[in-house]
Amino acid sequence: MTQPSMAQGCYRHPDRPTMIACQRCRRPVCPECLVPAPVGVQCPECVRQGHRVTRTGVGPLGGHRSANPQLTTWVLIGLNLAVFGLLLATGGADSPWAEVLAITPLGTCLAGTGHYYPGVTDAAACAALPEATGWTAGVAAGAWWQALTSAFAHTDPMHLGSNLLSLWFLGPPLEQVLGRARFLALYLISAVGGSLAVMWLADASSSALGASGAIFGMLGGLLLLARRFGGNYQLIGGLLALNLVITFANTAAISWQGHLGGLLAGLAVTGVLLAAPRGPRRSSWQWAGLAALTLLLLGGIAWRAIMLG
Structure with a gap:
């Protein structure tokens, strides 16, 4: 789990201080917004983006996933x-x-x-x-x-x-x-x-x-x-x-x-x-x-x- 060095306002709820950040985009997220991931936590937008990537076969940087990456x-x-x-x-x-x-x-x-x-x-x-x-x-x-x-x-x-x-x-x-x-x-x-x-x-x-x-x-x-x-x-x-x-x-x-x-x-x-x-x-x-x-x-x-x- 990635943690900021000091408390910041959640990017969706600025009035809620948090020490937790999204594993992918590094934005601070409060406990209500965080989504558990296989490694760390993610924000809702990154989770939705990950789902779209999985469905469309597009990699995290926009490239098409190879059927045989070897x-x-x-x-x-x-x-x-x-x-x-x-x-x-x-x-x-x-x-x-x-x-x-x-x-x-x-x-x-x-x-x-x-x-x-x-x-x-x-x-x-x-x-x-x-x-x-x-x-x-x-x-x-x-x-x-x-x-x-x-x-x-x-x-x-x-x-x-x-x-x-x-x-x-x-x-x-x-x-x-x-x-x-x-x-x-x-x-x-x-x-x-x-x-x-x-x-x-x-x-x-x-x-x-x-x-x-x-x-x-x-x-x-x-x-x-x-x-x-x-x-x-x-x-x-x-x-x-x-x-x-x-x-x-x-x-x-x-x-x-x-x-x-x-x-x-x-x-x-x-x-x-x-x-x-x-x-x-x-x-x-x-x-x-x-x-x-x-x-x-x-x-x-x-x-x-x-x-x-």
């Missing part, structure tokens, strides 16, 4: 596995596809397995180096697809396994609350947010790949949803904090930029979904906000690419 997660897992299979079949970490799909702000002058020449800014300079094995163009050189494909590419089985395990645990409950379209928006926009952070904060000649940015965005989204709807957000916050500690303790091997950017983008996406006013135009406000956020992220990537070019 389906989208399975599709995303399948895409990641398919790309991993392609990279594995063409050389693994040495696959030419790895450099094509991974995000590199400027470009990479390769120097053998897992090595590159930092500070080399173009193909001509790379070709002049005797031990260079090739040049791979980055986003600034026109490889714009890397802002999204990097989130589906893995060359290390442990990296792939940890990301797909997280996706399996986080995806279905998020889709159940958000609906399929909004869950996909959270995943993909978080991935783009991770790419934006890589563009601005990582070495311009380095590269990054993996679904971790999208996973961090999902964690951020789940944290806000749990906080809004009375879930165990302390546990989710602790899990998120642990992952951030691991990230920043191993920055030599982990793209902290992608993790941080994905997290912030996931928080922003979920904030847009939660902030949209209820009513018949709620979905319109949500999708307009998500479109604006996506354009902002893509604009930031394009701006950085122009600066590097």
Whole structure:
């Protein structure tokens, strides 16, 4: 049960002070107005809204409830596995596809397995180096697809396994609350947010790949949803904090930029979904906000690419 820090007037009977608040909308309710819920209490309006949602198959944020909330997660897992299979079949970490799909702000002058020449800014300079094995163009050189494909590419089985395990645990409950379209928006926009952070904060000649940015965005989204709807957000916050500690303790091997950017983008996406006013135009406000956020992220990537070019 949620309790205000001090007595407030019931939202339906202002002359009746109460220390009890609705679990969903947080408005103060007096004993006459409260309705017992499976967890805490709710006000009459939230109970009626819940009944309408149940009847119409609409989720708490306006998205249509998926008949199978695991389906989208399975599709995303399948895409990641398919790309991993392609990279594995063409050389693994040495696959030419790895450099094509991974995000590199400027470009990479390769120097053998897992090595590159930092500070080399173009193909001509790379070709002049005797031990260079090739040049791979980055986003600034026109490889714009890397802002999204990097989130589906893995060359290390442990990296792939940890990301797909997280996706399996986080995806279905998020889709159940958000609906399929909004869950996909959270995943993909978080991935783009991770790419934006890589563009601005990582070495311009380095590269990054993996679904971790999208996973961090999902964690951020789940944290806000749990906080809004009375879930165990302390546990989710602790899990998120642990992952951030691991990230920043191993920055030599982990793209902290992608993790941080994905997290912030996931928080922003979920904030847009939660902030949209209820009513018949709620979905319109949500999708307009998500479109604006996506354009902002893509604009930031394009701006950085122009600066590097």
